[in-house]
Amino acid sequence: MIQETAPALTLDTRQHMLKRMLEIRLSEERIQGLFLENLVRGTTHLCVGQEACSVGVAAVLQPGDSVTCTYRGHGHALAMGMSMKALMAEMMGKASGACKGKGGSMHMTDATIGLLGANAIVGGQIPIAVGAALTAQIKKTGAIAVTFFGDGATNIGAFHESLNLAAVWKLPVLFICENNLYGEYSMWDKTTPIQNLADRAIGYGMPGIIVDGQDAERVYNDVKALADRARAGEGPALIELKTYRFRGHSRTDQAPYRVKGELEQWMQRDPITILKDRMIAAGQLDETEYEELRGSIDRAVHEVVEWAKAEPFPAIESLYQDIYYEG
Amino acid sequence: MPKMTYRDAVTKALGDALREDSNVVFFGEDVAVAGGVFKVTPGLYDEFGGDRVRDTPISEEAFIGAALGAAITGLRPVAELMFADFVPVAMDQIVNQIAKYRYMSGGQFTVPLTIRAAQGAGAGFGTQHSQCVESWLMNIPGIMIAVPGTVADAYGLLRSAISENNPVIVLEHKVLYNISEEIEDGALKPVPLGKAAIRRTGKDVTIVATQLVMHRSLEAAEILAKEGIDAEVIDLRTMMPLDENAILESIAKTHRLVVVEEAPHAGGWGANIASLAADKGIYWLDAPVKRVNMGGVLVAYSPPLEDEVVPKASKIAQVVRDLMKE
Numbered sequence: 001m002i003q004e005t006a007p008a009l010t011l012d013t014r015q016h017m018l019k020r021m022l023e024i025r026l027s028e029e030r031i032q033g034l035f036l037e038n039l040v041r042g043t044t045h046l047c048v049g050q051e052a053c054s055v056g057v058a059a060v061l062q063p064g065d066s067v068t069c070t071y072r073g074h075g076h077a078l079a080m081g082m083s084m085k086a087l088m089a090e091m092m093g094k095a096s097g098a099c100k101g102k103g104g105s106m107h108m109t110d111a112t113i114g115l116l117g118a119n120a121i122v123g124g125q126i127p128i129a130v131g132a133a134l135t136a137q138i139k140k141t142g143a144i145a146v147t148f149f150g151d152g153a154t155n156i157g158a159f160h161e162s163l164n165l166a167a168v169w170k171l172p173v174l175f176i177c178e179n180n181l182y183g184e185y186s187m188w189d190k191t192t193p194i195q196n197l198a199d200r201a202i203g204y205g206m207p208g209i210i211v212d213g214q215d216a217e218r219v220y221n222d223v224k225a226l227a228d229r230a231r232a233g234e235g236p237a238l239i240e241l242k243t244y245r246f247r248g249h250s251r252t253d254q255a256p257y258r259v260k261g262e263l264e265q266w267m268q269r270d271p272i273t274i275l276k277d278r279m280i281a282a283g284q285l286d287e288t289e290y291e292e293l294r295g296s297i298d299r300a301v302h303e304v305v306e307w308a309k310a311e312p313f314p315a316i317e318s319l320y321q322d323i324y325y326e327g
Numbered sequence: 328m329p330k331m332t333y334r335d336a337v338t339k340a341l342g343d344a345l346r347e348d349s350n351v352v353f354f355g356e357d358v359a360v361a362g363g364v365f366k367v368t369p370g371l372y373d374e375f376g377g378d379r380v381r382d383t384p385i386s387e388e389a390f391i392g393a394a395l396g397a398a399i400t401g402l403r404p405v406a407e408l409m410f411a412d413f414v415p416v417a418m419d420q421i422v423n424q425i426a427k428y429r430y431m432s433g434g435q436f437t438v439p440l441t442i443r444a445a446q447g448a449g450a451g452f453g454t455q456h457s458q459c460v461e462s463w464l465m466n467i468p469g470i471m472i473a474v475p476g477t478v479a480d481a482y483g484l485l486r487s488a489i490s491e492n493n494p495v496i497v498l499e500h501k502v503l504y505n506i507s508e509e510i511e512d513g514a515l516k517p518v519p520l521g522k523a524a525i526r527r528t529g530k531d532v533t534i535v536a537t538q539l540v541m542h543r544s545l546e547a548a549e550i551l552a553k554e555g556i557d558a559e560v561i562d563l564r565t566m567m568p569l570d571e572n573a574i575l576e577s578i579a580k581t582h583r584l585v586v587v588e589e590a591p592h593a594g595g596w597g598a599n600i601a602s603l604a605a606d607k608g609i610y611w612l613d614a615p616v617k618r619v620n621m622g623g624v625l626v627a628y629s630p631p632l633e634d635e636v637v638p639k640a641s642k643i644a645q646v647v648r649d650l651m652k653e
Contacts, residue, residue: 066400100433109432116399117432121423127389128424131396131404138352138378139401158419161389168384322434323468325492 009217011284013059014275017216018285020058021051021272022297024075027084028247030301031074031091031105035251039309040091044105047075049246052271053178054079056219057146060227064141066114066132068125069148070178071106072245073118076148082110084301088308095314102318123149123156126175130162133173133236144172144230152183154197163204163238172230174223175238178213180245185257201238213241214269217278244269328509333475336482336515337367337443337499341405344489345375348403351489354381354390355407355443364409365445365504391417391442395425398440398494405489411446411460411498425494426469441488442496447539447589448626448637449502457626457633459538459589461498461566462596471495471520472566476538478508480564483518491520500538523570525577529559532647533577535600536587537563539637540619544587546640551647558647566596574600575608582613583650588620589637595620614653619646 009017028048034040047054050072058079061067069076077087082098090097091105099109106120116132119125129147136143153159154177166173177197181188194200201208207229211222219241226237244266248255255263279285331339344351353371355363359382362369372380383390387408394406408414414421421442429436448457461472471493473484481499488495526541527548536544541562548558559577563570578584584604586597597618604616619638626636 066396068396098433099431099435102433103431107431109435111399111432111435116396116436117428119424121419124392124419124424127392127420128396128399130389131393131398132400134352134393134397135400135402145396158388158392161384161386162392164384165386165389165393169381322430324471325429325437327437327492 008282009220013220014217014279014284017055017059018272018275018279019293019297020055020079021216021275022294023084023301024051024054024078025272026298026301027078027087028074030305032247034091034305040105041093042104043250045072045250046247047072047245049266049270050178050180050213050243051075052216052219052274053213053241053243054148056216057148057176057223059220060224061114061146062143064114064143066116066129066143066145067147068116068129068132069118070125070150071118071120072150073106073108076118077108077110077115080110080113080115082108082113082115084304085307086110088304089311092308093313094308094311095318096311100318101314123153123158125149126153126158126162129173130166130171133166133171134169136172137169142231144174144227146174146176148176148178150183151177151179151181151188151192151197154200155183155191163201163206163236166236167204167206170233170235172233173236174226174230175236176223177238177240178243179240180243182245182249184249185253187257196240198238198240206236206238208238208240210240210242213243214271214274216271216275328511330507331478331510332505332507333478333481333499334365334367334504336478337485338369338371339515340482340485340489341368341371342374344405344486345371345379350401350403351405352379352381352397352402353405353407354383356383356385356409358382358407363407365501367504368407387413387417388420392420392424394440394442395420395428395438398438399428399436403439403489405441405443408442408444410452410456411444412455412458414444414460414463421464421470422467426467430469437492438494439492440494441485442494443485444496444498445501446498447500447502448633449539451628451630451633453628454626459498462590462594464496465566465596465599469494470567473497473520474537474564474566475499476503476541476562476564478506478510479515480518482515484520484564486517487520490517495520502539518564520565521568521570523564523573524562525559525573526562527558527560529557529581531557531581532583532585532650533559533561533574533581534585534587534643534647535561535563535574538589540587540589543638543640544643547643547647550640550644554648556647556651569599571603571607574603578604578608579611582611584612585617585619585643585647585650587638587643588618590620591624592618592620592622614650617646617650619643
């Protein structure tokens with residue numbers, strides 16, 4: 001099922017989005033394998049199936065914008081242009097990782113691209129983006145802040161407090177809910193009494209829109225409109241991206257709680273396939289080129305993983321560094 | 328010399344910081360237009376405007392988290408939590424975010440933010456508005472904690488906190504807002520974090536205290552002086568970093584240590600001082616370390632009950648007297 005209602009983006013943007021989504025997909029699949037090899041520890045949360053959300057939003061961002069995101073954040077980081085080497089090395093706790101091995105899967109951070117950090121506390125990242133938007137407003141930079149969170153986070157206090165504060169101060173921040181239908185192991189309708197989470201925007205006097213989160217172009221277009229509005233000083237917005245995670249909540253979750261047939265139905269709406277098919281229909285891509293692209297990214301991911309495996313762990317002294325700034 | 332109150336010193340520190348650095352912003356509940364519930368922040372909104380001095384909704388988690396977001400993107404925010412008892416309302420942002428942001432990012436950010444709050448018993452605010460909270464916060468590496476007990480420190484520690492490139496929580500004591508000191512023009516200056524002050528020199532016993540109970544310890548020292556006991560009173564001023572040397576040097580001289588806390592006993596910061604003495608000062612000690620604190624008791628509303636709970640000068644003096652017999 002391909003929706004042709006989204007206004008077409010330029011070929012460059014489409015190619016960029018397709019490439020990024022493939023990078024995310026193939027990295028995530030490789031990360032799952034790294035668990036089985038015991039090279040990634042603790043837990044991780046894959047965003048397979050949700051790639052259009054991060055890629056569509058990232059394409060809207062400009063230099064100087066800030067993002068906070070969730071522990072399902074590898075996709076956000078890669079979509080924003082974080083180095084895959086830094087990501088993979090961080091996954092394995094290596095010194096050359098994005099956070100020098102101190103963060104891990106749930107804390108991908110790259111200040112140089114405005115990624116202020118993925119967060120392991122549900123909703124904890126939301127107020128931080130409000131603060132980044134405050135800086136943009138006071139310094140009149142024209143930048144926006146974006147915060148990603150899941151459907152589960154819309155039931156935590158930080159979400160409500162942040163929307164209210166951002167609205168009262170008319171801050172340039174976009175609250176982006178990736179509603180993947182499950183808050184950890186619980187289906188959203190067991191924990192949330194309304195059909196559309198975007199409706200919560202009404203209570204905070206801001207626009208709330210629902211977007212097909214499987215369609216990167218639609219995500220881009222709808223988010224862009226509200227980003228432009230925020231840059232113009234007209235305040236925050238809540239955007240609900242309807243999406244689905246093709247994997248469980250975290251590494252050990254086989255997702256037995258899924259409604260039968262639901263996964264198969266959503267896999268018919270794979271965000272990569274949607275964009276790929278659209279590009280093929282427009283004569284911008286053929287199957288051979290697609291397979292070549294996919295193959296080259298797969299090889300690149302493989303090379304990065306092998307590189308990261310060979311990287312050294314941090315020196316023990318680094319444990320004692322950066323607790324405080326000591327300049 | 329003109330007299331200045333602890334309250335005025337805080338106001339002046341905020342004003343001077345806002346004036347000197349355009350990246351400093353200040354926000355909290357009722358701090359702007361109304362000038363703060365403790366009347367600590369009048370005039371700031373008028374002078375610096377609503378962009379830099381802002382009232383917030385009653386949303387501690389959001390605005391403390393926003394302070395972090397602002398700090399890592401180029402501002403130098405000061406956020407007021409009003410009563411320190413509201414610290415736990417924002418605890419996720421303090422413990423999991425602010426304290427860890429630099430560390431878990433591998434040092435990608437500095438976090439130049441200050442949180443102010445008023446703590447302590449003695450003003451009749453009841454159980455949920457009268458606690459001292461530094462002990463809760465001392466288990467969090469990554470933050471600094473200042474506890475000014477004098478007018479000069481109310482100014483100087485806050486100035487240092489605001490210019491510090493690490494997160495600092497400044498806990499003012501609400502009973503001290505009205506104390507005053509003679510301050511020469513231009514005498515107020517930043518007070519370094521991590522340096523204790525000897526408020527009274529003595530040779531017989533070291534009393535370590537902060538804020539209200541530091542003043543009561545000084546009263547106790549005067550009572551004891553009449554009895555021939557010469558007490559040294561150390562005001563810690565900063566709980567993190569802790570000035571261990573000041574404590575150790577003092578007990579090397581006096582050979583006795585009493586720690587006076589406005590806090591419950593279990594997990595109270597006094598245990599850290601006792602542990603320090605046991606660890607690094609045991610051979611200097613001639614007697615056990617004594618802690619004077621609130622035991623396992625809560626702050627109550629009724630005046631005689633509230634008056635009883637925070638260690639008084641007479642109680643401190645008695646503990647010292649008993650210790651001198653050991």
